[in-house]
């Protein structure tokens with residue numbers, strides 16, 4: 001069997017192994033797992049969004065009583081935890097990356113398919129355990145998504161809910177680590193011939209760097225959680241002063257994970273946006289190598305800035321962490337320069353994915369600029385734990401995970417399902433989201449500067465914060481409509497499918513060379529790889545100096561005469577393995 | 586294999602430098618140790634890849650001029666489906682829950698985990714689509 005083999009009769013992926021529910025439970029195909037991850041993460045996003053709506057409704061008027069003070073604490077904790085641990089990360093590295101990375105590098109699957117399935121199940125059960133905290137008598141965890149000691153001790157937050165939060169994070173943490181290993185191994189070992197590292201699509205590069213970052217960050221969190229559990233249950237005193245422990249140690253451990261984590265959440269979306277900007281400008285990525293080095297430097301620097309979250313503790317080296325934080329602005333600036341360079345004089349097409357990608361650029365830029373403000377200790381002393389910070393991190397997180405993530409979802413949805421999403425509905429959803437976003441979060445900068453602390457459920461009518469809070473809440477309702485329109489769009493694509501075809505966007509990377517959705521083990525045929533844009537070279541031979549040895553249209557026909565040779569073990573897939581022919585066991 | 590090695594060695598080198606600077610500026614142990622760990626996390630696999638990259642022929646995916654036929658043959662074993670990851674997930678969750686609700690779920694969890702581990706091994710020996 002060669003990778004040039006063409007099969008005449010396509011076999012639908014469903015033909016292999018079990019079908020129905022059993023397929024979703026037992027499949028080790030990265031495409032099925034990727035879809036499970038995407039759907040699950042999206043459900044968590046919607047749940048966390050509903051919690052946000054409740055919180056914003058509570059804050060719409062002073063002295064409001066819609067939720068109790070205690071429930072509000074649970075809500076922001078679970079909103080933050082669901083959004084960060086169960087949506088933004090898994091949506092990127094478990095969902096889209098799982099589906100797309102093997103396709104982008106011409107691989108038949110992830111390197112370790114069963115480990116991949118295990119990742120999904122650890123994540124799914126971990127997520128279930130986390131939200132089940134709401135069902136316990138004491139309620140869900142309520143110490144914030146960062147679970148600072150000593151607030152998280154057994155005396156201050158007793159009950160099963162917080163413990164379930166800890167266990168859930170250990171499970172999802174292992175899931176992330178396994179996925180990180182899987183992505184690294186896949187990119188290192190399963191690339192198509194000719195696809196050298198410096199020809200990888202930027203999305204794949206960013207996923208590789210994210211995978212390494214996961215391996216750096218998550219073990220620290222897991223270790224810290226084990227210590228926290230010991231403090232709560234078996235009487236150790238690692239984080240409690242009473243027994244000679246050091247509470248601020250928790251913050252050191254947590255943020256050594258926590259800051260890389262925000263880049264684990266951001267880098268995949270940077271990658272998606274980079275690819276999307278290039279495709280819809282009909283140009284290659286501007287400054288490809290600069291982009292790769294910028295990604296690596298951002299990842300490296302992000303692991304040496306953790307204590308910028310701890311400036312106000314008075315226990316950290318302010319100049320070091322401040323300087324390192326400023327340094328991140330340099331590679332990020334390079335990225336912005338290259339993104340604009342990619343758009344520059346391109347023939348830009350404003351399809352829905354492109355709109356979301358441009359939305360990402362604008363929103364993330366503002367989040368980045370206010371991040372530079374916060375990296376300065378004196379300014380951070382003034383704004384720490386106020387709504388200024390809430391506005392800042394929503395700009396970076398919402399900007400990347402939601403604007404960037406939806407750009408990616410709109411872009412790859414046709415590949416994953418074989419159906420198009422409606423363009424006009426997508427655009428409507430974008431505009432609701434874009435306007436809603438600024439309405440929700442810009443007033444929060446002013447609220448923060450006016451002194452409104454974060455994580456409060458009530459404020460006095462005399463505070464003068466009412467109007468800005470009202471604006472913010474109304475913006476949140478627009479966001480709700482935007483997500484609702486998106487769901488309608490998904491539904492429509494199922495009720496009245498519009499077939500997508502293999503390459504609806506005239507895109508240029510390998511995932512678009514196979515059918516939509518791709519067959520079991522992904523490829524019947526792969527174009528020769530001679531640049532970072534193999535499919536473009538193949539589809540537009542007039543634009544390239546590289547000649548594949550035959551004219552574009554005849555390649556499929558010519559390669560189809562190559563037949564699979566003897567001696568290939570049926571269960572060892574080659575790049576164009578097709579199970580149906582091998583016979584089922 | 587070379588670029589892969591350099592990426593990881595870059596991680597090791599960067600954190601070696603940062604770790605040194607951080608220690609001498611702060612004398613703070615937890616951060617220094619984590620940075621040191623990260624440094625090894627780069628150097629150990631990076632060094633291993635580098636060692637291999639000097640001992641093996643460039644693979645087709647490292648060769649910019651490789652033809653598609655060069656990638657011919659078996660790439661690896663990719664099982665089509667398996668229940669054991671699900672079963673392992675169930676067992677991990679029940680062992681995890683024992684940390685919250687007491688020890689009996691751990692017993693169930695470990696038994697299920699043992700069966701899953703045996704299942705995976707048998708499945709791998711048979712080497713097939715289950």
Ligand code: HEM
Nearest residue numbers: 049052055076080083088144145397398401454455456476
């Ligand atoms: C759907 C639109 C969203 C709205 C209306 C919203 C609203 C809120 C509100 C009201 C809070 C509580 C603020 C406080 O009381 O201190 C909050 C906290 C938070 N949100 Fe969002 N949010 C949204 C989306 C997101 C997204 C997409 C992410 C991340 C990917 C995110 C991450 C967080 C985090 C980490 C916290 C802090 C939790 C804590 O204080 O422990 N949010 N959000």
Ligand SMILES: [Cu+2]
Nearest residue numbers: 259306308309
């Ligand atoms: Cu940070």
